[in-house]
Amino acid sequence: MSESAFLLARGLGVELAGRAVLRDVSLTLAPKHLVALVGPNGAGKTTLLRALAGLLPSTGDITVGGAALTALSLRERALRFAYLPQGHVVHWPLPARDIVALGRYPHGATDPSRLGPIDDAAVRRAMLATDTVGLAERRVTELSGGERSRVALARVLAVEAPVLLADEPTASLDPRYQLDVMQYLRDAADSGTLVIVVTHDLGLAARFADSVLVLADGRLAAQGAPAEALTDTVLTKVFRVSAYRAQHQSEAVIVPWDAA
Protein backbone atom coordinates (compact mmCIF):
# COMPACT_ATOMS: atom_id res chain seq x y z
CA MET A 1 0.00 0.00 0.00
CA SER A 2 1.74 3.12 -1.15
CA GLU A 3 1.42 6.36 0.78
CA SER A 4 0.18 8.13 -2.29
CA ALA A 5 -3.10 6.31 -2.63
CA PHE A 6 -5.31 5.54 0.36
CA LEU A 7 -8.75 6.04 -1.10
CA LEU A 8 -9.40 4.98 -4.67
CA ALA A 9 -12.55 5.09 -6.69
CA ARG A 10 -12.88 3.73 -10.19
CA GLY A 11 -15.84 4.27 -12.47
CA LEU A 12 -18.03 5.23 -9.53
CA GLY A 13 -21.69 5.68 -10.40
CA VAL A 14 -24.80 6.29 -8.30
CA GLU A 15 -28.41 6.18 -9.39
CA LEU A 16 -31.07 7.71 -7.15
CA ALA A 17 -34.71 7.20 -8.07
CA GLY A 18 -33.75 6.18 -11.59
CA ARG A 19 -31.62 9.27 -12.21
CA ALA A 20 -27.85 9.04 -12.63
CA VAL A 21 -26.53 11.39 -9.93
CA LEU A 22 -22.89 10.35 -10.27
CA ARG A 23 -21.30 9.08 -13.46
CA ASP A 24 -17.91 7.47 -13.93
CA VAL A 25 -16.06 9.25 -11.14
CA SER A 26 -12.49 8.09 -10.64
CA LEU A 27 -10.32 9.36 -7.80
CA THR A 28 -6.99 8.63 -6.22
CA LEU A 29 -6.58 10.36 -2.88
CA ALA A 30 -3.69 10.27 -0.45
CA PRO A 31 -3.46 10.63 3.33
CA LYS A 32 -2.30 13.92 4.84
CA HIS A 33 -4.32 15.83 2.27
CA LEU A 34 -7.16 18.28 2.58
CA VAL A 35 -9.30 17.84 -0.49
CA ALA A 36 -12.02 20.35 -1.26
CA LEU A 37 -15.02 19.01 -3.15
CA VAL A 38 -16.74 21.85 -4.97
CA GLY A 39 -19.48 22.17 -7.54
CA PRO A 40 -22.79 23.89 -8.18
CA ASN A 41 -25.92 22.88 -6.27
CA GLY A 42 -27.11 19.47 -7.39
CA ALA A 43 -23.75 18.45 -8.84
CA GLY A 44 -23.67 15.32 -6.66
CA LYS A 45 -21.19 16.38 -3.98
CA THR A 46 -23.12 14.96 -1.03
CA THR A 47 -23.90 11.83 -3.03
CA LEU A 48 -20.19 11.34 -3.72
CA LEU A 49 -19.35 11.63 -0.01
CA ARG A 50 -22.08 9.16 0.90
CA ALA A 51 -20.99 6.74 -1.79
CA LEU A 52 -17.36 6.89 -0.65
CA ALA A 53 -18.42 6.11 2.92
CA GLY A 54 -20.57 3.24 1.69
CA LEU A 55 -23.77 4.87 2.93
CA LEU A 56 -25.56 4.33 -0.35
CA PRO A 57 -25.27 1.71 -3.05
CA SER A 58 -23.01 2.54 -5.97
CA THR A 59 -21.52 0.89 -9.02
CA GLY A 60 -17.81 0.77 -9.72
CA ASP A 61 -15.00 0.05 -7.28
CA ILE A 62 -13.99 1.81 -4.09
CA THR A 63 -10.82 0.77 -2.32
CA VAL A 64 -9.84 2.13 1.07
CA GLY A 65 -6.47 1.31 2.63
CA GLY A 66 -6.10 -1.56 0.18
CA ALA A 67 -9.45 -3.18 1.02
CA ALA A 68 -12.50 -3.21 -1.23
CA LEU A 69 -15.29 -1.21 0.41
CA THR A 70 -17.86 -3.89 -0.40
CA ALA A 71 -15.82 -6.47 1.54
CA LEU A 72 -15.93 -4.38 4.72
CA SER A 73 -18.58 -4.75 7.40
CA LEU A 74 -20.58 -1.76 8.57
CA ARG A 75 -18.33 -1.41 11.58
CA GLU A 76 -15.11 -1.73 9.58
CA ARG A 77 -16.36 1.05 7.34
CA ALA A 78 -17.22 3.14 10.39
CA LEU A 79 -13.66 2.76 11.62
CA ARG A 80 -12.26 3.98 8.30
CA PHE A 81 -14.61 6.85 7.51
CA ALA A 82 -15.72 9.58 9.87
CA TYR A 83 -18.74 11.21 8.29
CA LEU A 84 -20.04 14.67 9.15
CA PRO A 85 -23.37 15.32 7.44
CA GLN A 86 -24.87 18.71 6.68
CA GLY A 87 -26.86 20.49 9.33
CA HIS A 88 -25.44 18.79 12.46
CA VAL A 89 -28.81 17.36 13.46
CA VAL A 90 -29.15 16.21 17.06
CA HIS A 91 -32.62 15.02 17.99
CA TRP A 92 -32.33 15.04 21.78
CA PRO A 93 -30.80 17.69 24.04
CA LEU A 94 -27.74 15.63 24.97
CA PRO A 95 -24.64 17.09 26.61
CA ALA A 96 -21.95 18.04 24.10
CA ARG A 97 -19.50 15.56 25.53
CA ASP A 98 -21.88 12.64 24.94
CA ILE A 99 -22.19 13.70 21.32
CA VAL A 100 -18.43 13.79 20.91
CA ALA A 101 -18.17 10.41 22.65
CA LEU A 102 -20.45 8.91 19.97
CA GLY A 103 -17.40 9.23 17.73
CA ARG A 104 -16.01 6.26 19.68
CA TYR A 105 -19.06 4.11 18.90
CA PRO A 106 -17.32 2.28 16.03
CA HIS A 107 -14.50 1.40 18.43
CA GLY A 108 -16.97 -0.47 20.63
CA ALA A 109 -17.23 2.31 23.20
CA THR A 110 -21.01 2.53 22.95
CA ASP A 111 -21.64 4.05 26.38
CA PRO A 112 -20.31 7.62 26.85
CA SER A 113 -20.48 7.32 30.63
CA ARG A 114 -18.18 4.28 30.59
CA LEU A 115 -15.34 5.15 28.26
CA GLY A 116 -12.08 3.25 28.55
CA PRO A 117 -8.84 5.22 28.82
CA ILE A 118 -8.09 5.08 25.08
CA ASP A 119 -11.55 6.28 24.08
CA ASP A 120 -11.58 8.88 26.80
CA ALA A 121 -8.25 10.23 25.59
CA ALA A 122 -9.53 10.40 22.01
CA VAL A 123 -12.63 12.32 23.10
CA ARG A 124 -10.45 14.68 25.09
CA ARG A 125 -8.07 15.27 22.16
CA ALA A 126 -10.96 16.00 19.83
CA MET A 127 -12.53 18.47 22.27
CA LEU A 128 -9.24 20.21 22.89
CA ALA A 129 -8.54 20.41 19.14
CA THR A 130 -11.88 22.09 18.51
CA ASP A 131 -11.90 24.23 21.65
CA THR A 132 -15.11 22.63 22.92
CA VAL A 133 -13.99 21.46 26.37
CA GLY A 134 -15.82 24.38 27.96
CA LEU A 135 -19.02 23.26 26.25
CA ALA A 136 -18.82 19.65 27.45
CA GLU A 137 -21.68 19.91 29.92
CA ARG A 138 -23.93 22.11 27.82
CA ARG A 139 -26.82 20.59 25.93
CA VAL A 140 -26.16 20.79 22.20
CA THR A 141 -29.63 22.18 21.58
CA GLU A 142 -28.71 25.23 23.66
CA LEU A 143 -25.50 25.98 21.76
CA SER A 144 -25.10 28.62 19.07
CA GLY A 145 -24.67 27.51 15.47
CA GLY A 146 -20.92 28.03 15.63
CA GLU A 147 -20.54 26.12 18.88
CA ARG A 148 -22.69 23.29 17.58
CA SER A 149 -20.61 22.99 14.42
CA ARG A 150 -17.44 22.72 16.50
CA VAL A 151 -19.02 20.00 18.67
CA ALA A 152 -20.09 18.16 15.53
CA LEU A 153 -16.57 18.43 14.21
CA ALA A 154 -15.16 17.15 17.51
CA ARG A 155 -17.44 14.12 17.12
CA VAL A 156 -15.94 13.17 13.75
CA LEU A 157 -12.41 13.91 14.91
CA ALA A 158 -12.94 11.59 17.89
CA VAL A 159 -13.44 8.67 15.49
CA GLU A 160 -9.77 9.11 14.57
CA ALA A 161 -10.51 7.46 11.26
CA PRO A 162 -8.01 7.65 8.41
CA VAL A 163 -10.61 9.36 6.21
CA LEU A 164 -12.75 12.29 7.33
CA LEU A 165 -15.69 13.31 5.15
CA ALA A 166 -17.27 16.66 5.98
CA ASP A 167 -20.33 17.94 4.15
CA GLU A 168 -20.47 21.74 4.13
CA PRO A 169 -19.10 22.15 7.65
CA THR A 170 -18.76 25.91 7.17
CA ALA A 171 -22.29 26.56 5.90
CA SER A 172 -24.13 29.31 7.81
CA LEU A 173 -21.14 30.13 10.01
CA ASP A 174 -19.71 33.59 10.54
CA PRO A 175 -16.30 34.29 8.93
CA ARG A 176 -14.34 33.58 12.06
CA TYR A 177 -15.99 30.19 12.64
CA GLN A 178 -15.50 29.33 8.96
CA LEU A 179 -11.78 29.95 9.34
CA ASP A 180 -11.70 28.01 12.62
CA VAL A 181 -13.44 25.00 11.15
CA MET A 182 -11.21 24.96 8.07
CA GLN A 183 -8.15 25.28 10.30
CA TYR A 184 -9.27 22.30 12.45
CA LEU A 185 -9.68 20.27 9.29
CA ARG A 186 -6.31 21.49 8.02
CA ASP A 187 -4.76 20.38 11.34
CA ALA A 188 -6.40 16.96 11.01
CA ALA A 189 -4.96 16.61 7.51
CA ASP A 190 -1.52 17.71 8.67
CA SER A 191 -1.57 15.02 11.34
CA GLY A 192 -2.19 12.31 8.76
CA THR A 193 -5.91 12.19 7.96
CA LEU A 194 -7.30 12.31 4.46
CA VAL A 195 -9.91 15.05 4.76
CA ILE A 196 -12.53 15.57 2.07
CA VAL A 197 -14.61 18.65 2.62
CA VAL A 198 -17.59 19.81 0.59
CA THR A 199 -17.83 23.56 0.34
CA HIS A 200 -19.41 26.27 -1.75
CA ASP A 201 -16.75 28.74 -0.72
CA LEU A 202 -14.15 28.73 -3.48
CA GLY A 203 -12.06 31.18 -1.48
CA LEU A 204 -11.81 28.78 1.48
CA ALA A 205 -11.12 25.91 -0.89
CA ALA A 206 -8.27 27.78 -2.56
CA ARG A 207 -6.90 28.94 0.77
CA PHE A 208 -6.92 25.69 2.75
CA ALA A 209 -7.05 22.72 0.37
CA ASP A 210 -4.15 20.79 -1.09
CA SER A 211 -6.28 19.77 -4.00
CA VAL A 212 -9.70 20.53 -5.37
CA LEU A 213 -12.23 18.20 -6.98
CA VAL A 214 -14.71 20.01 -9.20
CA LEU A 215 -17.94 18.12 -9.68
CA ALA A 216 -20.36 19.14 -12.40
CA ASP A 217 -23.54 17.29 -13.24
CA GLY A 218 -22.34 14.09 -11.60
CA ARG A 219 -18.96 14.01 -13.32
CA LEU A 220 -15.53 15.20 -12.31
CA ALA A 221 -14.92 18.34 -14.36
CA ALA A 222 -11.47 19.12 -12.99
CA GLN A 223 -9.10 18.10 -10.25
CA GLY A 224 -5.71 19.17 -9.00
CA ALA A 225 -4.09 21.91 -6.96
CA PRO A 226 -6.50 24.82 -6.34
CA ALA A 227 -4.97 27.07 -9.01
CA GLU A 228 -4.93 24.23 -11.56
CA ALA A 229 -8.45 23.01 -10.88
CA LEU A 230 -10.21 26.34 -10.46
CA THR A 231 -9.20 27.89 -13.76
CA ASP A 232 -11.16 30.65 -15.44
CA THR A 233 -12.51 28.13 -17.93
CA VAL A 234 -13.77 25.86 -15.12
CA LEU A 235 -15.29 28.75 -13.22
CA THR A 236 -17.09 29.94 -16.34
CA LYS A 237 -18.26 26.54 -17.52
CA VAL A 238 -19.10 24.89 -14.22
CA PHE A 239 -20.00 27.73 -11.89
CA ARG A 240 -21.05 30.30 -14.51
CA VAL A 241 -19.04 33.01 -12.75
CA SER A 242 -15.88 34.94 -13.36
CA ALA A 243 -13.54 35.55 -10.45
CA TYR A 244 -11.18 38.06 -9.03
CA ARG A 245 -7.79 36.44 -8.47
CA ALA A 246 -4.83 37.50 -6.40
CA GLN A 247 -2.04 36.23 -4.22
CA HIS A 248 -1.95 36.92 -0.52
CA GLN A 249 0.70 35.53 1.85
CA SER A 250 1.69 33.15 -0.97
CA GLU A 251 -1.82 31.62 -1.07
CA ALA A 252 -4.19 31.83 -4.01
CA VAL A 253 -7.13 34.17 -3.51
CA ILE A 254 -10.24 33.46 -5.55
CA VAL A 255 -13.33 35.60 -5.13
CA PRO A 256 -16.32 34.98 -7.41
CA TRP A 257 -17.06 38.41 -8.88
CA ASP A 258 -19.44 38.44 -11.82
CA ALA A 259 -22.02 36.15 -13.32
CA ALA A 260 -20.53 34.83 -16.52
Place this chain on the structure above:
Amino acid sequence: MTEGAQQLATIETAAARPRGVITLALLLIVGLLMLGSLGVGPVRLSPLTVLGALFGGGGEVEQVIVQQIRLPRAILGLAIGAILGLSGAALQGLLRNPLASPSLFGAPQAAAFGAVLMIALGLADVRSYALPVAAILASFVSVFALLAVAGGNAGMLLLILAGLAISSLAGAATVLVMNLASNPYVALEIAFWMLGSLEDRSFHHVMLALPFIAIGALILFSQRHAFRALSLGEETAQSLGVDVGRLRLLVIIGVALGVGAGVAVTGTIGFIGLVAPHLMRPLVGHDPAKLLLPSALCGAALLLAADIAVRIIPSSSDIKVGVLTSLIGVPFFLYLIVRERRSLGGGMA
Protein backbone atom coordinates in the same frame (compact mmCIF):
# COMPACT_ATOMS: atom_id res chain seq x y z
CA MET B 1 -5.01 20.62 29.30
CA THR B 2 -5.35 19.52 32.93
CA GLU B 3 -8.14 21.98 33.52
CA GLY B 4 -10.02 20.53 30.59
CA ALA B 5 -9.40 17.02 31.86
CA GLN B 6 -10.74 17.88 35.29
CA GLN B 7 -13.78 19.50 33.82
CA LEU B 8 -14.52 16.37 31.82
CA ALA B 9 -14.06 14.12 34.85
CA THR B 10 -16.50 16.07 37.03
CA ILE B 11 -19.11 16.03 34.31
CA GLU B 12 -19.14 12.26 34.22
CA THR B 13 -19.69 11.75 37.93
CA ALA B 14 -22.23 14.55 38.18
CA ALA B 15 -24.36 12.92 35.51
CA ALA B 16 -24.03 9.38 36.80
CA ARG B 17 -25.01 9.95 40.43
CA PRO B 18 -28.60 11.23 40.22
CA ARG B 19 -29.46 8.59 37.64
CA GLY B 20 -28.43 5.83 40.06
CA VAL B 21 -30.37 7.43 42.90
CA ILE B 22 -33.45 7.81 40.74
CA THR B 23 -33.30 4.18 39.62
CA LEU B 24 -33.08 3.06 43.24
CA ALA B 25 -35.96 5.31 44.23
CA LEU B 26 -38.04 3.91 41.38
CA LEU B 27 -37.24 0.35 42.44
CA LEU B 28 -38.36 1.20 45.96
CA ILE B 29 -41.60 2.74 44.70
CA VAL B 30 -42.31 -0.28 42.53
CA GLY B 31 -41.62 -2.56 45.50
CA LEU B 32 -44.01 -0.63 47.72
CA LEU B 33 -46.69 -0.63 45.03
CA MET B 34 -46.28 -4.41 44.69
CA LEU B 35 -46.94 -4.73 48.41
CA GLY B 36 -49.88 -2.36 48.05
CA SER B 37 -51.25 -4.37 45.15
CA LEU B 38 -51.04 -7.54 47.24
CA GLY B 39 -52.75 -5.87 50.18
CA VAL B 40 -55.63 -4.03 48.51
CA GLY B 41 -58.93 -5.68 47.63
CA PRO B 42 -62.18 -6.79 49.22
CA VAL B 43 -60.06 -8.08 52.10
CA ARG B 44 -57.52 -5.45 53.09
CA LEU B 45 -54.24 -6.83 54.38
CA SER B 46 -51.46 -4.92 56.08
CA PRO B 47 -48.00 -4.95 54.43
CA LEU B 48 -46.71 -7.17 57.23
CA THR B 49 -49.51 -9.70 56.74
CA VAL B 50 -48.84 -9.61 53.02
CA LEU B 51 -45.13 -10.31 53.49
CA GLY B 52 -45.91 -13.10 55.95
CA ALA B 53 -48.46 -14.72 53.64
CA LEU B 54 -46.15 -14.36 50.66
CA PHE B 55 -43.48 -16.47 52.32
CA GLY B 56 -45.79 -19.12 53.72
CA GLY B 57 -46.67 -17.60 57.11
CA GLY B 58 -50.02 -16.43 58.51
CA GLY B 59 -53.42 -17.98 58.00
CA GLU B 60 -54.37 -20.20 55.08
CA VAL B 61 -56.97 -17.73 53.83
CA GLU B 62 -54.41 -14.94 53.67
CA GLN B 63 -51.98 -17.24 51.87
CA VAL B 64 -54.56 -18.11 49.23
CA ILE B 65 -55.56 -14.47 48.79
CA VAL B 66 -52.00 -13.21 48.48
CA GLN B 67 -50.30 -16.05 46.64
CA GLN B 68 -53.01 -17.23 44.29
CA ILE B 69 -55.39 -14.35 43.79
CA ARG B 70 -53.33 -11.19 44.08
CA LEU B 71 -49.78 -12.24 43.25
CA PRO B 72 -50.46 -13.08 39.57
CA ARG B 73 -52.29 -9.79 39.22
CA ALA B 74 -49.39 -7.87 40.77
CA ILE B 75 -46.80 -9.70 38.66
CA LEU B 76 -48.74 -8.96 35.48
CA GLY B 77 -49.16 -5.32 36.49
CA LEU B 78 -45.44 -5.07 37.06
CA ALA B 79 -44.39 -6.86 33.89
CA ILE B 80 -46.90 -5.29 31.53
CA GLY B 81 -46.44 -1.80 32.94
CA ALA B 82 -42.69 -2.23 32.54
CA ILE B 83 -42.83 -3.50 28.97
CA LEU B 84 -45.22 -0.71 27.99
CA GLY B 85 -42.90 1.93 29.46
CA LEU B 86 -39.89 0.28 27.84
CA SER B 87 -41.64 -0.03 24.46
CA GLY B 88 -42.60 3.63 24.54
CA ALA B 89 -39.06 4.73 25.34
CA ALA B 90 -37.63 2.39 22.66
CA LEU B 91 -40.03 3.62 19.97
CA GLN B 92 -39.34 7.24 20.89
CA GLY B 93 -35.62 6.49 20.66
CA LEU B 94 -35.94 4.70 17.34
CA LEU B 95 -38.03 7.45 15.76
CA ARG B 96 -36.41 10.33 17.67
CA ASN B 97 -39.90 11.48 18.30
CA PRO B 98 -41.40 12.21 21.72
CA LEU B 99 -44.92 11.36 20.56
CA ALA B 100 -44.14 7.78 19.59
CA SER B 101 -45.74 5.06 21.68
CA PRO B 102 -47.28 1.63 21.16
CA SER B 103 -50.85 2.82 21.76
CA LEU B 104 -50.60 5.70 19.30
CA PHE B 105 -49.32 3.23 16.73
CA GLY B 106 -52.31 0.98 17.18
CA ALA B 107 -50.22 -1.94 18.45
CA PRO B 108 -52.45 -2.78 21.43
CA GLN B 109 -55.57 -2.33 19.30
CA ALA B 110 -54.14 -4.68 16.69
CA ALA B 111 -53.09 -7.17 19.36
CA ALA B 112 -56.61 -7.02 20.78
CA PHE B 113 -57.95 -7.81 17.32
CA GLY B 114 -55.65 -10.84 17.12
CA ALA B 115 -56.80 -12.02 20.52
CA VAL B 116 -60.47 -11.39 19.79
CA LEU B 117 -60.25 -13.27 16.52
CA MET B 118 -58.92 -16.31 18.37
CA ILE B 119 -61.78 -16.06 20.89
CA ALA B 120 -64.37 -15.77 18.13
CA LEU B 121 -62.89 -18.74 16.32
CA GLY B 122 -63.06 -20.69 19.55
CA LEU B 123 -59.31 -21.31 19.56
CA ALA B 124 -58.59 -19.50 22.79
CA ASP B 125 -58.33 -21.19 26.11
CA VAL B 126 -56.28 -20.23 29.06
CA ARG B 127 -53.76 -23.01 28.60
CA SER B 128 -53.07 -22.52 24.91
CA TYR B 129 -50.62 -20.15 23.34
CA ALA B 130 -52.98 -19.33 20.46
CA LEU B 131 -54.05 -16.12 22.16
CA PRO B 132 -50.63 -14.56 22.82
CA VAL B 133 -49.21 -15.74 19.50
CA ALA B 134 -52.11 -14.22 17.55
CA ALA B 135 -51.85 -11.00 19.55
CA ILE B 136 -48.08 -10.81 19.00
CA LEU B 137 -48.43 -11.43 15.24
CA ALA B 138 -51.16 -8.78 14.96
CA SER B 139 -49.15 -6.17 16.83
CA PHE B 140 -46.06 -7.03 14.76
CA VAL B 141 -48.05 -6.39 11.59
CA SER B 142 -49.37 -3.10 12.95
CA VAL B 143 -45.99 -1.67 14.00
CA PHE B 144 -44.34 -2.94 10.83
CA ALA B 145 -47.06 -1.37 8.70
CA LEU B 146 -46.79 1.90 10.58
CA LEU B 147 -43.03 2.18 10.11
CA ALA B 148 -43.37 1.14 6.47
CA VAL B 149 -46.01 3.79 5.83
CA ALA B 150 -44.32 6.55 7.83
CA GLY B 151 -40.79 5.78 6.66
CA GLY B 152 -37.44 6.31 8.33
CA ASN B 153 -37.39 10.03 8.98
CA ALA B 154 -41.06 10.43 9.70
CA GLY B 155 -42.28 13.68 11.18
CA MET B 156 -44.79 13.74 13.98
CA LEU B 157 -47.74 14.49 11.81
CA LEU B 158 -47.07 11.53 9.53
CA LEU B 159 -46.61 9.17 12.48
CA ILE B 160 -49.77 10.32 14.21
CA LEU B 161 -51.86 10.10 11.06
CA ALA B 162 -50.52 6.65 10.20
CA GLY B 163 -51.04 5.52 13.80
CA LEU B 164 -54.58 6.85 13.78
CA ALA B 165 -55.33 4.98 10.57
CA ILE B 166 -53.93 1.71 11.87
CA SER B 167 -55.60 1.87 15.28
CA SER B 168 -58.92 2.80 13.65
CA LEU B 169 -58.58 -0.13 11.28
CA ALA B 170 -57.73 -2.51 14.11
CA GLY B 171 -60.61 -1.15 16.16
CA ALA B 172 -63.02 -1.55 13.26
CA ALA B 173 -61.82 -5.10 12.63
CA THR B 174 -62.38 -5.93 16.31
CA VAL B 175 -65.89 -4.50 16.24
CA LEU B 176 -66.56 -6.48 13.07
CA VAL B 177 -65.59 -9.70 14.82
CA MET B 178 -67.87 -8.74 17.70
CA ASN B 179 -70.58 -7.86 15.22
CA LEU B 180 -70.35 -11.23 13.53
CA ALA B 181 -70.04 -13.24 16.71
CA SER B 182 -73.20 -15.33 17.06
CA ASN B 183 -72.62 -16.20 20.68
CA PRO B 184 -73.47 -13.31 23.07
CA TYR B 185 -70.94 -14.66 25.52
CA VAL B 186 -68.21 -14.15 22.93
CA ALA B 187 -69.32 -10.55 22.39
CA LEU B 188 -69.09 -9.92 26.13
CA GLU B 189 -65.65 -11.47 26.27
CA ILE B 190 -64.52 -9.29 23.37
CA ALA B 191 -65.84 -6.12 24.98
CA PHE B 192 -63.82 -7.00 28.01
CA TRP B 193 -60.66 -7.28 25.86
CA MET B 194 -61.16 -3.80 24.57
CA LEU B 195 -61.28 -2.39 28.08
CA GLY B 196 -58.22 -3.93 29.63
CA SER B 197 -58.08 -5.29 33.14
CA LEU B 198 -55.83 -7.18 35.51
CA GLU B 199 -58.70 -8.68 37.52
CA ASP B 200 -58.93 -12.39 38.23
CA ARG B 201 -55.68 -13.33 36.54
CA SER B 202 -54.04 -16.61 37.47
CA PHE B 203 -50.55 -17.98 37.09
CA HIS B 204 -51.67 -19.50 33.80
CA HIS B 205 -51.94 -15.97 32.47
CA VAL B 206 -48.56 -15.13 33.89
CA MET B 207 -47.07 -18.17 32.16
CA LEU B 208 -48.71 -17.20 28.88
CA ALA B 209 -47.39 -13.67 28.86
CA LEU B 210 -44.23 -13.46 30.92
CA PRO B 211 -41.81 -15.39 28.66
CA PHE B 212 -42.69 -13.25 25.63
CA ILE B 213 -42.54 -10.04 27.66
CA ALA B 214 -39.13 -11.01 29.03
CA ILE B 215 -37.74 -11.77 25.56
CA GLY B 216 -39.20 -8.56 24.14
CA ALA B 217 -37.71 -6.54 26.98
CA LEU B 218 -34.30 -8.15 26.51
CA ILE B 219 -34.34 -7.39 22.79
CA LEU B 220 -35.28 -3.75 23.34
CA PHE B 221 -32.83 -3.25 26.15
CA SER B 222 -29.95 -4.84 24.22
CA GLN B 223 -30.29 -2.13 21.55
CA ARG B 224 -30.09 0.78 23.97
CA HIS B 225 -26.80 2.20 22.76
CA ALA B 226 -27.93 2.21 19.15
CA PHE B 227 -30.76 4.56 20.16
CA ARG B 228 -28.19 7.03 21.40
CA ALA B 229 -26.29 6.87 18.11
CA LEU B 230 -29.61 7.45 16.34
CA SER B 231 -29.84 10.84 18.06
CA LEU B 232 -27.63 12.04 15.24
CA GLY B 233 -30.04 10.80 12.57
CA GLU B 234 -30.20 7.54 10.66
CA GLU B 235 -27.48 8.28 8.16
CA THR B 236 -24.95 9.36 10.77
CA ALA B 237 -25.85 6.38 12.96
CA GLN B 238 -25.19 4.16 9.95
CA SER B 239 -21.84 5.88 9.46
CA LEU B 240 -21.03 5.00 13.07
CA GLY B 241 -21.67 1.33 12.36
CA VAL B 242 -25.32 0.98 13.42
CA ASP B 243 -27.32 -1.28 11.12
CA VAL B 244 -30.44 0.86 11.13
CA GLY B 245 -32.58 -1.57 9.14
CA ARG B 246 -31.79 -4.41 11.53
CA LEU B 247 -32.34 -2.16 14.53
CA ARG B 248 -35.77 -1.17 13.28
CA LEU B 249 -36.75 -4.80 12.79
CA LEU B 250 -35.52 -5.73 16.28
CA VAL B 251 -37.52 -2.91 17.85
CA ILE B 252 -40.65 -3.95 15.99
CA ILE B 253 -40.16 -7.54 17.17
CA GLY B 254 -39.43 -6.48 20.76
CA VAL B 255 -42.46 -4.19 20.95
CA ALA B 256 -44.73 -6.74 19.28
CA LEU B 257 -43.62 -9.53 21.64
CA GLY B 258 -44.07 -7.42 24.75
CA VAL B 259 -47.22 -5.52 23.87
CA GLY B 260 -48.83 -8.48 22.09
CA ALA B 261 -48.27 -10.85 25.01
CA GLY B 262 -49.44 -8.21 27.48
CA VAL B 263 -52.63 -7.47 25.59
CA ALA B 264 -53.32 -11.17 25.17
CA VAL B 265 -53.83 -11.56 28.91
CA THR B 266 -55.09 -8.12 29.99
CA GLY B 267 -56.69 -6.45 26.99
CA THR B 268 -55.62 -3.03 25.80
CA ILE B 269 -53.99 -0.80 28.35
CA GLY B 270 -53.08 2.45 26.69
CA PHE B 271 -50.85 5.46 27.15
CA ILE B 272 -48.44 4.13 29.74
CA GLY B 273 -45.82 3.83 27.00
CA LEU B 274 -46.36 7.45 26.04
CA VAL B 275 -46.43 8.90 29.54
CA ALA B 276 -43.61 7.00 31.28
CA PRO B 277 -40.66 8.31 29.17
CA HIS B 278 -41.98 11.87 29.47
CA LEU B 279 -42.16 11.63 33.25
CA MET B 280 -38.60 10.32 33.35
CA ARG B 281 -36.84 12.78 31.01
CA PRO B 282 -36.76 15.71 33.45
CA LEU B 283 -35.26 13.36 36.05
CA VAL B 284 -32.70 11.31 34.11
CA GLY B 285 -32.07 13.43 31.01
CA HIS B 286 -32.83 12.91 27.36
CA ASP B 287 -30.28 10.23 26.55
CA PRO B 288 -32.47 7.58 24.87
CA ALA B 289 -30.23 4.78 26.14
CA LYS B 290 -30.34 5.88 29.78
CA LEU B 291 -34.09 6.41 29.54
CA LEU B 292 -35.06 2.78 28.95
CA LEU B 293 -34.70 1.32 32.45
CA PRO B 294 -36.27 4.29 34.30
CA SER B 295 -39.16 4.30 31.79
CA ALA B 296 -39.75 0.59 32.37
CA LEU B 297 -39.79 1.09 36.15
CA CYS B 298 -42.03 4.13 35.79
CA GLY B 299 -44.40 2.17 33.55
CA ALA B 300 -44.56 -0.61 36.14
CA ALA B 301 -45.26 1.91 38.89
CA LEU B 302 -47.98 3.61 36.82
CA LEU B 303 -49.82 0.41 36.01
CA LEU B 304 -49.53 -0.97 39.54
CA ALA B 305 -50.80 2.34 40.92
CA ALA B 306 -53.68 2.46 38.43
CA ASP B 307 -54.58 -1.12 39.29
CA ILE B 308 -54.60 -0.28 43.00
CA ALA B 309 -56.67 2.83 42.27
CA VAL B 310 -59.43 0.92 40.46
CA ARG B 311 -59.76 -1.26 43.56
CA ILE B 312 -59.93 1.71 45.94
CA ILE B 313 -62.13 4.13 43.97
CA PRO B 314 -65.68 3.54 45.19
CA SER B 315 -68.01 2.70 42.32
CA SER B 316 -71.11 0.64 41.74
CA SER B 317 -69.39 -1.64 39.24
CA ASP B 318 -65.73 -2.36 38.53
CA ILE B 319 -63.72 0.29 36.76
CA LYS B 320 -61.33 -1.32 34.28
CA VAL B 321 -57.70 -0.32 34.59
CA GLY B 322 -57.37 0.25 30.83
CA VAL B 323 -60.14 2.82 31.02
CA LEU B 324 -58.38 4.59 33.85
CA THR B 325 -55.01 4.77 32.08
CA SER B 326 -56.71 6.17 28.98
CA LEU B 327 -58.63 8.71 31.04
CA ILE B 328 -55.35 9.97 32.44
CA GLY B 329 -53.27 9.37 29.32
CA VAL B 330 -55.38 11.11 26.70
CA PRO B 331 -55.36 14.54 28.38
CA PHE B 332 -51.61 14.11 28.80
CA PHE B 333 -51.32 13.36 25.10
CA LEU B 334 -53.30 16.53 24.32
CA TYR B 335 -50.94 18.47 26.55
CA LEU B 336 -47.98 17.06 24.59
CA ILE B 337 -49.58 18.03 21.30
CA VAL B 338 -50.04 21.58 22.57
CA ARG B 339 -46.42 21.64 23.66
CA GLU B 340 -45.22 20.33 20.30
CA ARG B 341 -47.67 22.50 18.41
CA ARG B 342 -45.01 24.52 16.70
CA SER B 343 -43.21 21.57 15.14
CA LEU B 344 -46.51 19.94 14.24
CA GLY B 345 -47.58 23.14 12.50
CA GLY B 346 -44.22 23.20 10.73
CA GLY B 347 -44.84 19.68 9.49
CA MET B 348 -48.07 20.75 7.83
CA ALA B 349 -46.59 23.76 6.08
